[in-house]
Amino acid sequence: MSIANLKPERVWKNFYALTQIPRPSKKELKAVEFAEKFGRSLGLETYRDKLGNIIIRKPATPGMEDRKGIILQGHLDMVPQNNADTPHDWEKDPVEAYEYEIDGQKWVKARGTTLGADDGMGVATAMAILEAKDLKHGPIEALFTIDEETGMTGAFGLEKGKLKGQILLNLDSETEGEIYVGCAGGLDAKFSFPYRTEAAPEGYKFFRITVKGMRGGHSGMEINEGRGNANKTMARTLLPILRDMDGRLASIAGGNLRNAIPREAEAVVAVPAAKASALKKLVAATFEEVKAEIGSIDPAVDMFVKACPAERVMRGTVALRMVKAVLACPNNVVRMSADVPGLVETSTNLAIVRSNGHEINVECLLRSSVDSAKNDLAESMRAVMELAGAKVEYSGGYSGWAPDMKSPILATMKKVYKDMYGKEPLVMAIHAGLECGIIGATYKGLDMVSIGPTLCSPHSPDERVNVASVGKFWDFVVKVLENAPKK
Numbered sequence: 001m002s003i004a005n006l007k008p009e010r011v012w013k014n015f016y017a018l019t020q021i022p023r024p025s026k027k028e029l030k031a032v033e034f035a036e037k038f039g040r041s042l043g044l045e046t047y048r049d050k051l052g053n054i055i056i057r058k059p060a061t062p063g064m065e066d067r068k069g070i071i072l073q074g075h076l077d078m079v080p081q082n083n084a085d086t087p088h089d090w091e092k093d094p095v096e097a098y099e100y101e102i103d104g105q106k107w108v109k110a111r112g113t114t115l116g117a118d119d120g121m122g123v124a125t126a127m128a129i130l131e132a133k134d135l136k137h138g139p140i141e142a143l144f145t146i147d148e149e150t151g152m153t154g155a156f157g158l159e160k161g162k163l164k165g166q167i168l169l170n171l172d173s174e175t176e177g178e179i180y181v182g183c184a185g186g187l188d189a190k191f192s193f194p195y196r197t198e199a200a201p202e203g204y205k206f207f208r209i210t211v212k213g214m215r216g217g218h219s220g221m222e223i224n225e226g227r228g229n230a231n232k233t234m235a236r237t238l239l240p241i242l243r244d245m246d247g248r249l250a251s252i253a254g255g256n257l258r259n260a261i262p263r264e265a266e267a268v269v270a271v272p273a274a275k276a277s278a279l280k281k282l283v284a285a286t287f288e289e290v291k292a293e294i295g296s297i298d299p300a301v302d303m304f305v306k307a308c309p310a311e312r313v314m315r316g317t318v319a320l321r322m323v324k325a326v327l328a329c330p331n332n333v334v335r336m337s338a339d340v341p342g343l344v345e346t347s348t349n350l351a352i353v354r355s356n357g358h359e360i361n362v363e364c365l366l367r368s369s370v371d372s373a374k375n376d377l378a379e380s381m382r383a384v385m386e387l388a389g390a391k392v393e394y395s396g397g398y399s400g401w402a403p404d405m406k407s408p409i410l411a412t413m414k415k416v417y418k419d420m421y422g423k424e425p426l427v428m429a430i431h432a433g434l435e436c437g438i439i440g441a442t443y444k445g446l447d448m449v450s451i452g453p454t455l456c457s458p459h460s461p462d463e464r465v466n467v468a469s470v471g472k473f474w475d476f477v478v479k480v481l482e483n484a485p486k487k
């Protein structure tokens with residue numbers, strides 16, 4: 001049976017149509033054209049901006065004109081991933097979706113590729129609302145954005161003044177029964193310490209210190225787990241070497257992605273020959289401490305030191321200043337949310353410490369659902385780094401979405417969900433970026449939530465969507481529209 005015939009058919013037939021359109025991020029033009037044509041074919045006001053974002057407007061149904069306008073938002077692009085044994089031309093080939101059953105649950109997945117239920121399900125649901133002639137709803141706008149997955153450039157480029165609605169339902173969450181009410185914004189930090197090199201003093205010996213085997217992980221979602229940070233551990237090891245043993249730093253390399261907790265770091269140091277055994281003892285002792293502190297969450301952590309060939313070393317005080325700055329720099333969770341239990345409000349990841357022969361660059365990723373808290377953190381990090389003599393650069397900032405527990409649409413949705421399913425939905429927020437943060441920065445005062453059917457393993461060829469959850473999700477959206485808050 002084709003997935004186009006699954007129930008509710010009006011959602012699945014649109015989702016099936018989307019699976020037939022190649023739409024990898026940044027190459028989603030065919031999906032943009034499809035959505036534009038879809039809006040026009042229904043005789044609805046349809047707007048396509050320069051980037052390819054689509055807005056389709058549908059008037060209120062009779063008797064519902066007094067309701068607040070609701071924007072139904074999803075993204076048109078998908079993550080193009082296929083298994084090595086499944087050749088797939090992402091600019092031409094359709095996704096081959098099929099239904100299967102495990103443990104009495106029906107799921108839909110694709111043969112060897114990502115399915116694109118992220119966010120094809122959100123788009124298909126909004127399309128079904130636009131087409132429907134039998135539903136009751138206030139004024140509707142469907143907003144289909146481009147390129148959510150590789151930079152959210154559609155959301156960033158959204159024009160002001162085009163959307164009229166006061167409420168936004170983002171249809172890109174991944175668990176039925178959960179309502180998201182907040183996300184984090186981000187800011188990239190780069191601190192640089194310029195240096196010159198010289199030969200090490202006479203009689204110095206060189207050693208390579210290695211920290212490895214930490215778990216690392218997502219710098220937002222996993223920042224509150226107490227995992228080790230290889231750059232912090234390396235700085236802690238280097239401090240007594242540089243400060244107390246007349247040690248010199250030749251090079252350092254820790255971490256490689258701003259949004260990943262650093263798992264590994266290496267440094268090459270030189271110490272007077274007489275201090276070589278003290279250096280080895282120090283590394284071993286530090287390893288024992290670190291293992292005792294984080295071994296339960298980072299069981300594979302390892303640290304060792306090995307003699308290595310001579311290199312040029314950094315001149316002057318720069319290495320010690322950098323190490324002190326890395327030690328003093330905030331890292332991990334800075335504040336938990338006072339409104340949403342368990343949510344990290346503000347955090348920073350000391351992601352990268354790397355020398356390149358003329359400067360040491362330290363890079364961090366700051367996140368917060370509260371923009372002013374993120375800026376406050378940025379200033380405290382700037383203070384540390386400027387005191388240590390570093391050049392400070394911030395870039396790539398984007399807004400968070402602070403949870404509003406008094407949101408009218410949230411109140412409606414909690415009540416509707418309870419009436420329908422006999423239990424409260426879970427109200428959650430995420431410590432990572434969502435399009436809501438960016439759209440909300442352009443359209444101030446929008447009342448927003450994010451919901452979706454249950455997806456597993458998005459962004460991988462194991463991506464699948466739970467069939468029953470699609471039906472529950474559809475019924476829920478329909479009832480929420482029926483009960484939308486009045487103007």
Ligand SMILES: [Zn+2]
Binds near residue numbers: 075119148
């Ligand atoms: Zn998505």
